[in-house]
Structure formats: C-alpha cells, structure tokens
Amino acid sequence: MNASWALPLAGLAVAAALGSAASSLLAARWPRALTVLAFPMLGVSGIAAQAAGLIALASGARQTTLLPAGLPGLPWHVAIDPLAGAFLLMLGAVLLPVALYGPGYVRAFRNGRDSLATLGACTGLFVAGMLGVLLAADAFLFMLAWELMSLASYFLVCFQHDQPESRRAAFVYLLLAQVAGLLILMAFGVLATTGGFAFPAMRAAHPDATWAAIAFILALMGFGTKAGLVPLHVWLPEAHPAAPSHISALMSAVMLKVALYGFLRVVFDLLGPPQWGYGITLVVVGATTALLGAMLAVQQVDLKRLLAYSSIENLGTVFLALGLAEIFQAAGHPAMAALALLAALFQALSHALLKALLFLGAGAVQHGAHTRSLEQMGGLLRRMPRTGWMFLVGCLGMSAVPPLSGFVSEWLTFQAALQAWRLHDSLLRILVPLAAASLALTTALAAVVFVRAFGIGFLGRARSRQVRHAHEVGDGMLAGQAWLVASIAGVALFPVLVASLLGSAVLQLTGRVPGSPGWLWLTPLGPTTASYAPLLVLAVLLGVGLLGWVVLRPRRGAPVRRVDAWGCGYAPPTPDMQFSAMGFAQPQRRVFAPVYALREGFAGSAYEVVAGDRSWSWIYRPLGALMDRTADLARRLQAGHVRRYLAWSLLTLLLLLWIVS
Amino acid sequence: MDRLLSLLLALLQPLALLAAAPLFTAVVGRFKARLQNRRGVPLKTPYRELRKWAAKEAVVARTASPLFRAAPYIVFASTLLAAAALPVWETASPGAHVADAIVLIGLLGLARFMLVLAGLDVGTPFGGMGASREMLVANFAEPALLLVVFTLAMTTHTTNIGAMAAATLHGAPVLRPSYMFALAALLMVAVAECGRIPVDNPSTHLELTMIHEGMVLEYSGRHLALMEWAAQLKLLLFAVLTVDLFLPWGLATRMSPTAWLLALPLLLVKLAGLALVLAVSETVLAKMRLFRVPGYLTLAFLLALLGLLSHVILESAP
Amino acid sequence: MNLGTLPLVDQAVLVLAAMALFSAFALLAQSRLLAAIHVFAWQGFLVAAVAALTGAASRDPHLYLSAAITLGLKVLLIPWMLHRLLRRLSLERQADPLAYPALTLLAAAAIVVFADWVAAPVAQFEHSATRNVIAISLAIVLLGLLMMVVRRQALAQVLGFMAMENGLFLAAVASTHGMPLVVELGVAFDVLVAMVLFGVFFLQIKDSIDSLDVDRLSQLSASIERDEITEQRP
C-alpha cells in the first residue's frame, strides 16, 4: 500500500465521523440508530484513522491537498505527515475500542430524559474535530476544527445537564477552551505576520527572537490549557467526571493528545530554531504539572476525578520530556533530542491507551455499581472480575512498573535526562537532573494513586449496598476494554517496533532517528549504556511464578481452606473497619499539606475530608470576583437618568472637538 | 561456550542470592543478638521456617479475591528477577542487560504494588494500615533510590549495573562527594525499603507500628513462605546493590573461574560488613514514631538529591 | 474685522445672531415654562430673520423659503403646540428652577468660548461677513444640549432640543446659505413629526408617572436589575 493512500484514508475517517454524527440524529425517533449506525461508523473512522496514521508513519512523507472552502485567499489546506500520523494512530487506537464499548454504555441513557441524538451527534462531531485538527495545514482550518472539538465536547460534558456540577463543569470547560482557542489564534497570528496562515508559509518564515518567544508563550498557554498544564488545568478534573465515560476516555486519551499535537506542530515544526529558554520553561512547567497532578490525584475520592488528575500528571511528564528534547536540540545534540521526543511520543501513546482503558473501566463500574466514589466501592474484583482484572492492567501501566507500557516511556525519559552530562550550560546541567528527580517523585506518587484506586475500589469488601450488588457489564463493553488491554500489551512488549514507527515522526521534527536494532532489546543509546527487554522480563516473571506455583502446589490437592479474616481474637472485621480512601492517603496529605486546600468537618453524619485544588482559591475565584466588581462598575454607566446620558453626549462631543482641533 | 557460560552465570548468580537470602537475614539477626548479649537463633532457622511454611496448609480469608493468592508468586518472581539484574561476583552480568538499574527499581515497584494490593485485599484494618504506610515509604524511598542510581549513571554514563561497577573498577579511585551522599541515601533507603529499624520492626506484631507485617498478616502456608523469602531476598539485594555500586573492588571483570574465586570471598566479607553495620544501627537506634518517618524519608530523598547536585556542581566541569 | 466696513445688512445679521445667542442664554436661565416657550419663539424669529436677511444680501430666493418655513414652524406652530400641551397638562405655572444657576451660566459662557475656539479655523475659510455667525450657531447648539442636561422638565428638554435645531438652522444659513431644498424640507418634516411625537409622549409620561420630571424616569437603571442576585459563581 503506497503513501498516497494516507490522505484518502484520513478523509474516510473524517467522513465516517461526520456520518456517525449525522446518523445519530435518527436516534431521536429510533434509538437503535446509535447501536447499528453511529458507533459502527465511529469504529470505521477509528480503523481508517489508524490505517492512515500507520501509512503516514511508515512512508515518512508529507501529503498535501487543498479543499475549496474557507476564507477568500485561504482555502483549507489539508496535509498528513508522520507527526500527524503518530497522533492519528493514537486516535484510531482509542476510537475503535470506544466504538465497541459505546453501544452498551449508552443503553443506560436510553430511558433517560437526555437526548441520545445529541450525544451521538456531538460524539461524531467531536471526533471529526479532532481528526480535523490533526489534518489541518493552515491556521484557519486548524482553529475551525479545534473549536469544533471544544464545542462538541462541551455539549458532551453538559450532556447530563440536570446535575448542577455538570453544568458548572461544562461552563468552566468551555470558558477555558475559549481562552485556549484565542491564545492559540494569537500564536498563529504572530507566526503569520511574516508569511501567511498556511503552515508551509509559517514554516518558511522565521519571526525574530522576541516574537518567536511571544508565540511560544502563547502556544504554551493555549495548548497547555487544553493539555491540562498547571495552573490552567482546572477544567479538566471538572469536565472528565461530568461527561459520559466513553467520552471521558476520548477526551482524556485523545483530546489532550491533540493539544499536545498542536503544541508539537507549532513549537517544534513551525516556530523555527529551538531555544533552550523554551526548553527550561517546558521542563519547569511540565515538572510542576506532573507533581501537582499526582499530589492531587492521590487525594481524590471520585474515581473519574482521580483519573483526570492523573491525566494532568501524565501530560506534565510529556511536556517535561518535550522540554528535554528542546534543550538538547538547542544545545546541538539532535540524537538526544530525538530520544527525549521519542520518550514524549511513547508516553503519549501509552497514556492514550491506558487512560482510555481506565476510563472505560470506571464507566463500567459506574454502569455496574452505580457509583464513582471510592468510599462506596470495595471488592469489585469479585463482583466484576473481567473489568477488574483489566482495570488492574491499567493501574499497573499507569504506575510505571515493568513490563507494562507506562514504564517504557518513563525509562526513555530517564535515559534522556541522564544525558545531561553532555550539556555545557551549568543551569541546564542542574535543571535536567532536577527534572528527573521530580519525575521520579511523580512516578512514585502515581504508584500510590493507582494502588489506592485499585486497592480501595476493587479489593477489600464492598462499602455500600449498590456495590455489594454490582454486576459485570456486557460483552461489548468488555470487548472494548479487552481490545485496549491487547494494544497495551503489544506496545509494552514490543517497544522497539513501536519506537521505530514513532521514530519517523521524531525524524521529521529533530532530523534524527532514535534507533534500536532488532526487535527485542530496547537500546536507544547503544547496548552497553542501557538496555531493556520487556518480553524477557515478562517471560521470566511468568516462568518463575509458574515454577513456584508448580513446586509449591499442595501434594494432596486439597482446596485452600477459607476462614474469616483475623480479627485479633475478636469478632471478624466488618467492611466499615477497612481503611477508607481518604484514610489511605492521609500520610500524603500530611506531608504535602501546603499543596492542598484542606477542608475537614462533619457533613451530615459522616466526617469528611476534602483536599481541594488551590488554583481555585488563588487564581480563579479572585478573578471571578474581580470580574463581578468590574461589571458592577460598568453598570454605573447605565444609571438610568436621561440627563446624565445627555451630559455624556455633551462631554463626548466637547472632548472630541477638543481632540480634533 | 561463552554463551553457555554466560547463560549459566545468568542463572547461577540470582539463584545463589536466593539461596543466601535467608542466611543473610539470619546473620544480621545473629550479629544483632550478639550485640545485645543474646545468643540468637541458629543460622539455619530461616531455612527451616521457610520449609515449614511451604509444607503447611494455606488458609485464606473468605473475603480474599484471587489476587490475594496470585500476589505471592508475582512478588517473589519480580524480586527474583530484580536480583537477577545484579552482578554478584562478575560484572558482565547478562541479567543486567535484560534489566538495568531503572528496571530493577521498577521491578521492586511491581513487587511492592502487588504486596500492597494483597494487604488491601482481605479488607481488614491492619492490611489497609500497612498498605497505606508502605506506600508512604515507597513514595520517597523509590525516587531517592532512583536518584542514587542517577548520580552514578551520570558519572559512569550508563544505567547497566554491571557496566557501572566495571566503570568504577576501571577508573582511578576518586573520592567523590556525590558518592558519599548517594551511599548515605542508599543505606537509608535500604533500611526503609526492607522494613528495618528505625522505620519498621520486622520482629514485632505491634499493630500500631507495623508496616510490612501488617500487609502479610493474613498470609499463611506457602504464600507466607514466598512473601517472607521475597522479603529476605530484597534485603540481600540491597546489600549486593550497595556493594555493586559503591564497593565493587574485587568483582570479576572477566568471565573466568579464577577471578570468581577471588571475587566470592571478598563479596562475603563485604556482605558481612554490611550485615554488621545494619545490626549495629538496629541496636543503637530505636524505632521511630510513625509521624517521624516522613521526615526520615525526606532526609533520604534530600541526600540523594544532594548527591546528584553535587555531582553536577562539583564533579563534572563542562 | 472691522464692523464698519461691512454693509448694513451684514451688520444686522450679526446683531440678530448675537440676540439669538442671548436668547439661548435666556432660555437656559428661564425657569418658568411659559416664559421659556416665549423665549424660544423669539429665538426662532431671530433665526428666521437672519435667514431672510442673508437671503436679501445674497439674493437667494431659496433662503426666503427657508425663512418662511422656520417662521411657520418654530415661531408659530411649535410654540402653539407647546402652549396647548402646557394647558392640557396644566403646567402653565410650573417652574423648573436650575439646581446651580450660577454654575450653569458660567459653564454656558465657557461653552461659548469653546465654540469660538473650535469654529475659528473653520470660519477662516468663509469670505463673507457672516462667518463669525458659525461660532454663534455652534454655541447655540451646544447651549441647547446643555439646557437638556440641566433641566428636569421634559418640556424644557424639548425646548432645548428645538433650540439645538435653531442653532443648526442658523449654522446652515450662515455658513452655506442653507441646505438643498429637499433636505430642508425633510428636516422640517422630521422636526414636525418629532414635535407631534413629543406631544404624544408628554401625555404618556404624564399618564405613567403623573409628572413630567425626567429624573423620575429612572426605573431602567442598573439598580432595578440588582434586586435578586442568585447566580452561581464558578
């Protein structure tokens, strides 16, 4: 299959997404339209996107075309290149399982008062928007698709609008999306002043250093808002829980990556020569985001909020790796830059798959146990075994332990950071290891987050009635998750192959390929420097474990005796005596106390501890209050007295005459 | 021939460690007993205990899930695999290629992950308590350990533990401030990770202070045997890691049995020294209050960070 | 400029314009509505006279027509309508004193100075003798506006509005010898309709608030919106 297929396939993906949106409109009259038309079309879109992405990555070429729409003098430029291909691959890899999962999940909404047509149509538009962003090659189409993506997902967040928190989340989300969109628009504006709005023109033109720095800051803030960089992240933990779970999966797994794509496109592709100043900014922002995200994730009780904060953390580590890439590139070590960039892309891919799996799992729990609160869960592994085991895979992956995929990207990032000795600037030499240290701390925290999520949620005993009666979800929903588990296994066990695929996008941006020969050993810096063979790790783990099991197997074959848990000689412990989710995270709360906005006290009969996000009290609430005060000030203009209005008219006239004379 | 030898080595070294692990624990206990004017248990006691547990019937709580029964195997396997990454008497360890220092830490992380989940699985207060505390320890110990590795990796430009040791061996002996900090951090981390005094007390079941014992409280029989063996292996693993990273002198750099003959006794001496250090510190220090543990761990993390920074600032002129 | 060198007609125009300016002041200061209507009528007459005289000076028949329209509209029809309204609303004895008379008149004087300053560069391009009338007409316009600002009576505001129209007409006559006829007719029509509508409104306002005090027409301020603020804040 040759390279020219990429663009038509991508077009097919967009068309299928739009078709899915259109066919969902039938659901108003015929609810099954979603199951038989809309979701299969999304699946087609996912497959097509994956295929297009693979072809683009394999061929390494850029394909461009013009569409007769858009502004006068600025038709829609559409292009596909390896960078876009990498993200198309991610999108498709998540979209397909979501399409499998969706029909079962939305069945729960069928008898609700919310319109399924809206849900399906907005999902299709949302996907089309994301595809559009990846395929756009001019600023106008890019912004068009970008905002379509934001807007469609706003409606999805707002889908269950009976709940006030959904409405609030949607408002905060759209507000920050609007901020982000306008900042990005300004960044493009800066880039376009020398050339034009088409990407090739921007690539050719290089703004001077000041303007480039401004464009960088604008792009960082704009895309960073969408990617959830601190302190612009506040929409994320609100919006993710509010949206239906398959949408949360798409938002967290794909939309954040689309923001990352935008950032890569603007800063690494269009902006011009790299600067180490950018790199430092990225590293600092990324490290802060990762740490704060992890610290806050550890304290969440709502499972989906926890996952949302974890997404913030992961995007932070991606940006940290991007910072390393920028630093190395600016310092003239393109091979190291390629390694860091590969780490970032690998992390993006791995996070996309893992987070999609976890959100789908959280959705399954919500579906089967009707709660999102960890404080009500417990023992779900026995009630929902398939979902539970797959969720465990996700948790292990997010905790960055071998042999799962999260570990590979972390390992690559560390390897890149450990090349700091090659740098000449002493500030950078200190900063890069510090970044690695903060990444290490983040990873450890992430492990706490997911141990807690799985341990409290799926192990132990049920803490509420509905969880005690939870039921396993249907086959479609399981199939979606299983597909993701399989993808994760593939990425985790064959990192060399994945790296060589992603390598073509890295090549495009850095001019180097971070290569590992063969397929088994991941050795990006040469076999003696560092190596990792996940397949062997898994083989040994399985071998030793099985061996141990065979050796220690009881001779007589008697079943394991089941007894009550040990209660120190008293009555067996009750479920209420288990450690609660907030109790589990108490040590972290104590150690990182200054980070949290702590609120403790009785809420009704239960004692409640809430560790909130300080961004609200430090930034957003004061801003809101300032806005209201300004608005009150402006109202004074409209005082109601006609004579005062006339006086304004007179004064304006006099002032104007004075100015012109 | 070489390939076969190296495969043999890859199998032999971790198996040797595995075999020696209960002994090392016993030696530490023996030293400690002597320091406290006690006679102490015989050195073979740990082996007998392991055998006893393995033979006994395993009793599992009603509320436990299948994960509870799978966890010991995973914990054991991943700890063993981590041990396989260490060069014991020969720097060119093939295991070190499968898993470098970062993977080793990751594997320990995997072991801990499963251990903690197992602690949470039954749904007793002790398990939860132990799990929560274990994660607090891990929260700082793991990054500190990573930073220790980073410090050495920055100096030796590799993360392969064998290559690290070899690089230290080949270079002229240098007194590096960064190594000093890193060594201190590593020892503190090792104490915390292995649940020794002053962080945890392996020989007590006083529920309000225990960490590791809290998590394995529900285990019995062969499951307990695996858990305990893994814990003993972990202690030895840290000792060998310390030796590999900071005291590699004597390690064989070539694949030759004669070099091994020199390396093995030296290793035993070094390990005995470390066991003595641990015994002395456990004797002179008292177990900390749990609220103080974060301070201890933060100190370890800071030391490791200082090691890294002093390497960057003092030792590597650009 | 030397007044003496001017023809008599121009001198007369200047005198009349000065009187129109004075009438604007008088209008501003006059607190009794009935008297104010009379002053307004006089102002209209003065302006019409200026138009007629200018027309005589420039032999422009078109200006006579303008003068006639003004005479009919501003001197007769509108004052008459106002009179009727006054009686109908029984406001004959109503006074509308200024809050700060001295200050207002001072401001008015300042406005005249300002108008002269603004008009000076404009007037330089006019070669006829009546060029300084531009400054006066500008002043009358601005004083009319000032009057609307300081007077609380709706009727007084209308007088101010009409005085502005007078100023505009004076400006047109003095600077350009009147606008094209179709425009003049259109303006006159608009003024007439406006006056009728004003009348309608007086009745409606009187019905609605039982007074013509515009300060009591302040329901639609920000304050009415303030009573219940129950918004969720993010």
Next chain:
Amino acid sequence: MIWLLLAVFTPLAGTLLLALIPRARMAGLANLALSALSLAGSLGLALRVLHRGSLHGHGFLVDPFNVYLVVLTAFVGLTTAVFSRPYMEHVHLAEKRVSPAGMRLYHSMYQGFLFTMLLALTTNNLGILWVAVEGATLATVLLVSLYRTPAAIEAAWKYFILCGVGIAQALFGTVALYFAAQHVLPPGANGLDWSTLYAIAPQLEPRVMVVAFAFLLVGYGTKVGLVPLHSWLPDAHSEGPTPMSAVLSGLLLNVALYAVIRMKMLTDAALAASRTPALAGHLLMGFGLLTFLTAVVSLHRRHDIKRLFSYSSIEHMGLMTFGFGVGGPLATFAALLHMLVHALTKSSIFVTVGHATHIARTQRIERIRGLIRTQPAVGWGLLLGVVAIAGFPPFGIFASEFLLLSATMASWPWLAPMLVLGLVIAFAGLFRNIQPMVFGTPPVDQQAVRANMLPVMLHLALVLSLGIVIPAVLSNWLGAATMLITGAALR
C-alpha cells in the same frame, strides 16, 4: 432602477397601506408579503449591481458597499416579519398587551422603518441620509413604547431624546461638510451628493473636515451605540416588542455604522495630505475599543435577557467600529463580514429570545430555566445562536473575528490582547447567563408555545455556511466593497 424602486418604495407603500388595514391577522400577512416583495427587489438590484456595476442617478447611489447591506436589510426584514406574525398575534390575542390600534401602528411602522433603512442606504444625498436616519428613530420610537408600561414609555423617551440629540449633532456635521464642499465646488453643484463629495474629497479643507467628522461621529455614533453614547440602546431593546429588538440590532445599528463609514471615507480622503492622515481611523479605533470593552464587562451580572443581548450588540458594534478604524483591506473586509454575520445572528437570537420570554412569561434570566427540556427547538436555537455570537466556529462570526484579529495582529499587535481579553470576558458573560437558561430542570409552569423557528434556522444555517465557506459571489462583493472603502484590494 425598477428593482431599486421596488426594493425601497414597497415599504413606503406598505406604510400607508398597513395603516389602513384594520385586521391584525391580515396586516401580518400583508407585512410578510410586502417584505418579500422588497427582498425580491433588493435581490434584483443586487444582481444588477453585480453584473453591471454601480447604479447611480436620480439621487440614488447603489455600489457594492451598500447593495449588500440593502439585501441584508430586506432579508432580515422579511425573516423578522415571518417571526413577528405569530409573535405579535400571541402578544395581541393571548397576552392582550397591545390594542388593535397598536397592532395597526406596529405593522405600519414596521414597514416605515424598513423604508427609512433602505432609503438611508441607497440615497446619494447625505442630507437625505440624515433625514432617513432621523426618520428611522421616529418610526421606531412609538414601537418601543407600544406596550405602554411605564418602563416602555421611559425607554422610548430616552431613546427619542438621546437619538434626537445625537442626530442633531450629525446634522451640524452635515452642514459643516456642506460648508467645506461649497468652497471647492462650483456654484450650482450639489455639495451633499456623496458621489460628488467623494470625487473632490482630497480638496476638502482638513480643518473643517475634522470638526465635521467629530459631529458626525458623535451623531451617528449615538445610533451605532458607541460608548458612552449607548445608554438608550439597552432600554429600547429590552422594552420594545421583540421583533423590534431584532430589527434594531440587526439593521438600524448597521445602517448607522454605514453612515459613519461613509463619513470616514470622506474624512480620510480629505486628511490624506494633512499631519494626521489616520485621525478618523484612530478615533474609530478608540471608540470601538472603548465600546467593546465596556460592553463585554456589562454582559456580566445581567438579569434581563433582552438587555443582555443588547449589550452583546453594543459589543459587536464596537468590534466592527474598531475593525473599520484599523483600516486596511483585511480589517475592513473582516468588519464588513462581521456586519453581515452579526446582523443575521443577532436577529435570530432575538427571535428565539422572544419565544423564550413567551415560554417563561418573563424576561428575567433567573426565572428562565431548562428551555431545552420545555421546548428543545427554542433551547437549541438560543444555545446555538449564542455559540455563534460568542465566536465559535464553524459559525461565520468566527471567520470574521479570525480575520479581524489577524489584521490587528499585523498592524496593532499590542491591541490584540485587549480584543482577546474582551472576547473571553464576553463569552463568559454570555454563557454564565445563557447556560442555566438553556440547561437544567425547567420550573413547572414553563410551557411550550407555538413558535416559528424557520427564521432562526435559516439565519443560523446561513451563518454556519459562511463560517465554512464564503461563496465567491459574496467574497467578490465584499472585496469590491473593501476596495471601495480602503482603495486597496484584499491581498
């Protein structure tokens, strides 16, 4: 010329005709038919101009700039008439807020207003332009007070007085313009003809022109709703019948801005050689920015839905004024496009708002809840309208704001952040008010009403398609208008 007469004078005939029709139902239909006729005329006119260039003569001037506004005016006039029929019937029969005489007045004045708008756009004579704009005030002022509530009367009075004063100032400016022209033109030439004036504009005396422009700006600016001359606008919009709000926002403001732009063209030409060649542009930018920023702040903490949207109109007029002030082909093109999409969007919003107020029987924002549940069509219409007006793609306002922002970035980069900040504040202000109205659980007494959503869908579909692709016809048209205004072609 036939088309022109058809377009402009149909409404005049309609004014007289509808004043005679006593039955409200028939009057509504007649209103519709007349508006359709006028639209047909304007379309014919547009085709004529498109194919054979500007139409000039008999006191009329139709060039690419105003012909597109003519079509827009006739179109919005028609769609609003479609909406107004059921709406006013509801007001008349169900709510009994308007007497039969009031309905007669309403229909007659609706056509009268359209006539003045079209006349103002097509006339070549600046004096007639003035007369027509003043006539528009006179035609609408009685409609604002149609409901005869104290608030409506008050609003009408303020509207009348403020716009009257403003328009008087504009007349003074016109006189000054005439004065300047008379010194250049030979006696006998009509110094108020725009085409004549524009031809000799470079010779007009700059110092007279600046004074004239100051008066004209304050004068017509009052009608545009420039801050601080805008006070009448929220009152008049909120208290009048909703179809009136729709046409006021959609048409009157545009026409007033059209007048300002014509004056700016003259002033620019006259000042080209002076020390301050861009004075008019700078004044417009200053006023535009002030208006924009004040209006966006005012969108917050609102309690009356129609006032909310009238501030939004002010905001967008500020944006357009700013765009014209920036000058240059790109910004001017953007502002022209913005005029078009804003008029379409805003009138559609007022139409939905009208239905929403009928559904909830109040204009208070706090009491309107969950429209999407009560009547999905109205809820979605309102939501999508607001999404469009807030500048989200793929609606056309995004395209124009995109162009405007990029033009600003190119020539006044330091003002772009203020625009962006304003857009964000505006968005927040709109959505914090609209979202609770559209979403959530409706109060029990909210009931669906008979609503004609055709105009809304039509307008939004147009705005949507403009955001995706601007057809060559329109872009040529706007390009020609840009050429006319700035003297430079777009790219």
